[in-house]
Amino acid sequence: MTPSATDSPVPRGRSRRNFAGTRPVMADVARLAGVSKQTVSRVLNDHPAVRPGTREAVLDAMRTLGYRPSRSARSLASGRTRMLGVISFDAARYGPASILTAINTAAQDAGYLVSSIALDTADHDTVVEAVNRLSAEGADGVIAIAPQQWVGRALAETDLGTPLVVLESALDSGTPPVTGDSRTGARKATEHLLALGHTTVWHIAGPAGWTSADHRLGSWQATLQAAGADVPAPLAGDWSADSGYELGRRLARRPEVTAVFASNDQMALGLLHALHESGRSVPGDVSVVGYDDIPEAAHLLPPLTTVRTDFAEIGTRSLHLLLDRIDGPGERPRVETLVPVDLVVRASSGPPPR
Secondary structure, rough: OOOOOOOOOOOOOOOOOOOOOOOOOOOHHHHHOOOOOOHHHHOOOOOOOHHHHHHHHHHHHHHHHHOOOOOOHHHHHHHOOEEEEEEEEEOOOOHHHHHHHHHHHHHHHHOOOEEEEEEOOOOOHHHHHHHHHHHOOOEEEEEEEEEEHHHHHHHHHHOOOOOOOEEEEEOOOOOEEEEEHHHHHHHHHHHHHHOOOOOOOOEEEOOOOOOHHHHHHHHHHHHHHOOOOOOOOOEEEEOHHHHHHHHHHHHHOOOOOOOOEEOOHHHHHHHHHHHHHHOOOOOOEEEEEEEEOOOOOOHHOOOOEEEEHHHHHHHHHHHHHHHHHHHOOOOOOOOEEEEOOEEOOOOOOOOOOO
16 A cells, blocks of 8 residues: 555655655644634743643644744744844944844844844944844834944934844933943942052043943043042043054053053054053053953953953843834833943053052
8 A cells, every 4th residue: 555645754854745645734734733724823832821732733744744933934823033133333343142042042032133224334324234134024023232322312302113122321211221330330340440559540532422431431430539539631532442552552651640440342452552652661650441341352462351241141132022022012110231241350450559
């Protein structure tokens, strides 16, 4: 007797052809399991109103047929695209890149695809265009990595029409921001250097208008004032090692500079280069503290004291917060999610020179 199509084994990872010679569809699963297409749809979406025996029969039919539900089938069943949008700015930097990787991983674990738009220059029209594109693609929700305050304002003025979570910038009362605790991180860095005996701490700041840079600058100033220390004029960098190097050359010429807090590790790296080139040792003559704890920080010469930001946690929290807003839409109070930071003490910081 010749085996029928439903009797022959199906190689793992391949779909069986149905009687018409095409890939199995939801109707084939329903027919084999002896249930309706609606019941198959409920099983696909893990609906609670399905008896365990019925659920197992449907799953057995899927395995027998090698049925794999398409994204379009899931979308029709649930009314969702299972796709999330991400808008990122300055995505080549370590922080945003790490956050984006974590969002993609968490989204995949939750059964979502991610459509990302990376913007190099983000004026108001560009932000609106990115939002409109994601809306046209049917994104169930959007995460915006918006480190600059004016980007946050542009997003706030855009009628997205879908749930939105923003990283770093605060928008309106209904949009929750997720961010690392920059104020606490800057305070810890400054207090660490003061506790070592330095009379004051100089600061290489990030560019004005960036939320994290402004928070670190303000916290550095407040910490010095609370300690009764002089507050030197901050030096404005642009996050790059080149800017840290150029500003570091200026600081290296000032013998009164014994401690510097840089607003990110790349600028701290440039500062270390400038100090070494000028003959000023670290930490013998000048102590240096950075921010972010990039993977290379522990391998610099000397290893860099820095504030560690858990970018993976920021990305994961933002994804879970967005899914929560998708599953339970409606008005809710704005809750800011601050991800804790840690001071990692290494060899680049020490007591001031005698």
